Amino acid sequence: MIELEALVRRYGEREALSDVSLSLATGQTLVVFGPNGAGKTTLLRVLSTLLRPHSGRVTVLDRQLPQDAWAVRGRVGLLGHEPLLYRELSARENLRFHARLHDLDSARVEELLAAVALTERADEPLKSLSRGMVQRAAIARATLHDPELLLLDEPYANLDPTAIDLVAPLIGAESGRTRVLSSHDPASGLAQADVVLGLRAGRAVLVKAAGEVEHQEIAGLYR
Amino acid sequence: MKRTVGALLRKELLVELRTLESIPGMSLFAVSTLVVFHFALQRSTVDGDLAAGVLWVTLLFAAMLGLNRLFVADAEQGGFDGFLLAPVDRTAMLLAKSLALLTYLIVLEIVAVPAFALLLLGPPLGPALPGLLAVLALADVGLAIIGTLIAALAVQTRARDLLGPLLALPLLVPIVIAGARATAPLLSVGHTGALSGRWLALLALYDLVFGLIAYAVFDFLLED
Amino acid sequence: MGIALGLVFFYAPIELEEGLLQKIFYLHVPLAIVSLCGFIIGGIMAIAHLRTRDRRWDLRSYVAIHMSLIFGVAVLLTGSIWARGSWGHWWVWSEPTLVSYLIVFLLYATYQPLRFAIEDPERQARYASVFAIVAGAFVPLNFLAVRLSTAYLHPRVLGSSANLPGSMRFTFLVSLVAIALLFATLCSYELTAKRTRMLLRSRSRILGFQ
Numbered sequence: 060m061i062e063l064e065a066l067v068r069r070y071g072e073r074e075a076l077s078d079v080s081l082s083l084a085t086g087q088t089l090v091v092f093g094p095n096g097a098g099k100t101t102l103l104r105v106l107s108t109l110l111r112p113h114s115g116r117v118t119v120l121d122r123q124l125p126q127d128a129w130a131v132r133g134r135v136g137l138l139g140h141e142p143l144l145y146r147e148l149s150a151r152e153n154l155r156f157h158a159r160l161h162d163l164d165s166a167r168v169e170e171l172l173a174a175v176a177l178t179e180r181a182d183e184p185l186k187s188l189s190r191g192m193v194q195r196a197a198i199a200r201a202t203l204h205d206p207e208l209l210l211l212d213e214p215y216a217n218l219d220p221t222a223i224d225l226v227a228p229l230i231g232a233e234s235g236r237t238r239v240l241s242s243h244d245p246a247s248g249l250a251q252a253d254v255v256l257g258l259r260a261g262r263a264v265l266v267k268a269a270g271e272v273e274h275q276e277i278a279g280l281y282r
Numbered sequence: 283m284k285r286t287v288g289a290l291l292r293k294e295l296l297v298e299l300r301t302l303e304s305i306p307g308m309s310l311f312a313v314s315t316l317v318v319f320h321f322a323l324q325r326s327t328v329d330g331d332l333a334a335g336v337l338w339v340t341l342l343f344a345a346m347l348g349l350n351r352l353f354v355a356d357a358e359q360g361g362f363d364g365f366l367l368a369p370v371d372r373t374a375m376l377l378a379k380s381l382a383l384l385t386y387l388i389v390l391e392i393v394a395v396p397a398f399a400l401l402l403l404g405p406p407l408g409p410a411l412p413g414l415l416a417v418l419a420l421a422d423v424g425l426a427i428i429g430t431l432i433a434a435l436a437v438q439t440r441a442r443d444l445l446g447p448l449l450a451l452p453l454l455v456p457i458v459i460a461g462a463r464a465t466a467p468l469l470s471v472g473h474t475g476a477l478s479g480r481w482l483a484l485l486a487l488y489d490l491v492f493g494l495i496a497y498a499v500f501d502f503l504l505e506d
Numbered sequence: 507m508g509i510a511l512g513l514v515f516f517y518a519p520i521e522l523e524e525g526l527l528q529k530i531f532y533l534h535v536p537l538a539i540v541s542l543c544g545f546i547i548g549g550i551m552a553i554a555h556l557r558t559r560d561r562r563w564d565l566r567s568y569v570a571i572h573m574s575l576i577f578g579v580a581v582l583l584t585g586s587i588w589a590r591g592s593w594g595h596w597w598v599w600s601e602p603t604l605v606s607y608l609i610v611f612l613l614y615a616t617y618q619p620l621r622f623a624i625e626d627p628e629r630q631a632r633y634a635s636v637f638a639i640v641a642g643a644f645v646p647l648n649f650l651a652v653r654l655s656t657a658y659l660h661p662r663v664l665g666s667s668a669n670l671p672g673s674m675r676f677t678f679l680v681s682l683v684a685i686a687l688l689f690a691t692l693c694s695y696e697l698t699a700k701r702t703r704m705l706l707r708s709r710s711r712i713l714g715f716q
Contacts, residue, residue, distance in 0.1 A: 069628070070626065071626065071627045071628075072627075072707075072708065072711060107367060108366075108367070109363060109366055109367065109506060110506050111505070111506065129369065132367060132368060132369040133368065133369030135367070137363075137367055139360075139363070141359070141360040141363070142360065143359075143360035143361070143363050143364040143367075144359070144360070144364070145293070145297055145355065145359055145361065146359055147297050147300040147301050147355075148293070148296060148297060148300065152293075152296060156289060156292070156293045157364065157368070159285065159286075159288070159289035159292075160286060160289055160364075160365065160368035160370055161368055161369065162285065184300070200364070431636075431640065435620070435633055435636060435637060438624065438629065438633070439620065439623035439624050439633075440623045440624075440625075441619075441623055442623075445616070445619065445620060445623055448616050448619070449613075449616050449620065449637070451612075452609050452610075452612045452613035452616075452644075453613060453640070453641075453644055455609050455648065455651070456647060456648055456650075456651035456652075459651045459652065459654075459655045460651065460655075463655055480654060481654075484650070484651055484654060487647070487650075488647060488651075491643060491647055492640070492643070495639065495640055495643050496640075499556070499636045499639055499640070502556055502632055502635070502636055503632075503633065503636055506629070
């Protein structure tokens with residue numbers, strides 16, 4: 060499903076991602092740990108096709124990036140730090156817009172609005188909703204097109220425990236989707252992971268199956 | 283492609299209707315500029331060359347305002363990312379944004395041209411109108427294309443509000459040349475002039491050349 | 507190369523028998539031609555950069571445009587002196603090529619501010635290339651537009667050069683070649699200087715981190 064071989068992504072002369080290699084099978088969950096600036100967001104953005112790899116081999120959904128990026132888009136869902144929604148428009152309008160981009164009909168929009176419990180306030184501009192609600196709308200946007208691969212950048216920030224349970228079928232382990240998520244919490248992160256990636260200053264200092272990783276190793280990344 | 287352009291355009295106009303960032307500002311600015319011209323030129327009416335000049339300068343500078351706002355919402359609210367993640371042809375954004383800017387320009391002119399006729403224009407507007415509309419139509423297309431291209435270029439830079447007009451004004455000089463030259467005889471006293479085809483041809487050529495170039499390079503502005 | 511350049515440059519003044527005004531002509535027009543070609547070549551290199559994604563093309567494009575802009579200052583200065591000599595004013599709107607050149611100059615003067623306003627080097631190169639292509643296409647279109655709009659009060663400079671008597675034409679051509687060579691030499695100097703600086707910087711980074 061995902062194969063990375065010596066992936067490099069630069070920012071100017073600095074290497075934001077340096078020689079990162081890993082593989083992830085379909086249905087598995089990869090959890091990425093690392094301090095801020097380690098390259099977690101960059102990695103997710105490369106996998107989502109938003110950033111092109113500067114060198115190395117990147118295979119996502121059996122397609123090579125960047126050449127076949129067009130074939131991967133539409134099958135990948137990204138939930139980033141930004142909700143990627145227009146604040147002046149309502150949840151419904153935003154989702155309808157994305158539905159049209161992905162050639163989906165409005166029934167799907169209603170389905171997802173219900174799944175994230177936003178149907179009641181679906182017509183209010185997003186700027187008048189709380190952060191948690193906006194995050195739920197973003198989750199709806201990211202899963203609207205039923206992606207095979209989910210890329211989640213600290214997805215549970217801004218969500219209270221009920222909300223986390225609410226969105227679990229969409230983005231949690233039980234969604235059955237292949238997932239890559241970044242996390243700062245070793246306990247919950249490890250619990251969900253099949254494979255663990257530890258990043259520090261762009262380098263993959265830790266790539267192991269979840270069962271073999273110890274808490275100290277993750278804590279060590281942050282020192 | 284059509285579906286994508288439609289979806290984008292719809293979103294554009296919806297956001298504009300909600301925020302009213304571009305159209306009222308542009309229109310108001312145009313009317314204010316006309317008032318400033320009255321005082322700066324110390325005249326109550328203008329005609330011929332002077333009228334053409336006042337009209338085109340006013341439209342051009344109001345267009346700069348629209349240009350500045352065109353991509354701001356997308357840049358600040360992650361609109362680019364959302365679009366780039368979708369399995370669509372990226373040139374659709376060029377088309378949709380150009381059409382949006384074109385719409386704003388048309389609305390601007392619906393306000394500014396009558397205001398101009400009311401406040402400053404000496405000769406009656408009526409007989410000049412068909413020719414004027416033809417010139418405006420072609421010029422607006424060029425303005426929209428270059429405006430969109432430069433706006434996309436400028437929005438990702440620091441000092442974006444300064445760089446946009448700075449880059450666009452020299453590029454738009456041919457439009458001003460053709461527009462003003464074509465319009466001047468139309469706005470003369472006694473409506474002595476007819477519309478010269480040469481300026482329409484120049485505008486059409488300009489629109490074609492930059493339309494093709496914009497189509498070819500726009501994707502490079504979006505990707506990363 | 508340098509010898510040929512020097513020879514050519516000094517040969518041209520020797521040939522001149524006319525007054526100062528004509529001498530300016532031999533500088534002004536070739537400078538304009540070379541710099542306009544430089545702008546367009548910069549645009550072509552920008553196309554190469556976007557197609558191959560090789561940053562070296564962007565560097566070449568930048569140097570070509572930068573050098574053309576510097577030559578452009580000389581064009582406007584010599585043009586102004588020529589205008590003063592020919593028509594009594596430091597600037598005339600009736601000379602279409604001079605006017606067109608001013609507009610092109612103003613456009614390319616924004617090239618560097620544009621570059622420096624973008625921090626990410628890769629994006630900077632890409633956006634600069636897009637600009638260089640648009641501006642390169644603009645040059646001929648602009649000349650056409652201004653030419654159409656200007657009354658033909660004065661003979662077109664490029665057209666008039668075809669009517670030059672033999673010796674003047676020869677001097678003109680020599681001057682043109684000299685300035686073109688000067689342009690190429692200065693560009694290659696600047697390219698080398700930039701490359702060296704980049705190399706130094708990346709080496710010191712590696713050492714610094716080690």
